[in-house]
Amino acid sequence: MTHRHPLPPDMFDELCPSSLSPFRFGDKWAxxxxxxxxxxxxxxxxxxxxxxxVTPKVLTQSLRRLERDGLVSRTVHADPKPGVEYALTPLGRSMLGPLEAACAWAAEHWDELLDAREQYTAP
Structure with a gap:
């Protein structure tokens, strides 16, 4: 057995950037x-x-979280056609590179991921 350094107790403290991540468990649609x-x-x-x-309710919740995190802006239009538009903010645009890298990784490892899921048996 190899020796591992213990994880720091403040690894996920309140100021940790990971707590600000828009990709949270439970919001798989972000x-x-x-x-x-x-x-x-x-x-x-x-x-x-x-x-x-995605149900309309869940999509609305996801959009609100993304807006709260500063990644998406919401603009209400009255004329000529009433409605709401959503757009990426500059901060949201900065997520496109990391998101593309994650998608490329998943594509590269697709078969392995599917094999692992097929072989997995819940305890």
């Missing part, structure tokens, strides 16, 4: 929403098309 907004602002109904597996 990355997909960001990708949908990559080419410019979209209305909620436009987002619903590729994100049809």
């Amino acid at each position: 990355g997909l929403v960001i990708r949908c907004l990559e080419d410019g602002p979209r209305r909620f109904s436009e987002l619903r098309v590729p994100l049809h597996r």
Whole structure:
């Protein structure tokens, strides 16, 4: 058995950047929403098309979290067609590179990931 250094007790303290991450357990849609907004602002109904597996309530919650974290802006339009548009902020745009890297990794390891899931048996 190799010796490992203990993990620091403050590894995930309140000021840790990981606590600000928009990719949280329980919000698996954030990355997909960001990708949908990559080419410019979209209305909620436009987002619903590729994100049809997400209920409107959950999509709204995800958009609110992304807005709260400063990654997405929400603009209300009155004229000519009333509605709301969502867009990436500069901070949100800065997530596109890391998101692309994560997608490339997943694509590269797709078969391994699927094999692992197929071989997994819950305890």
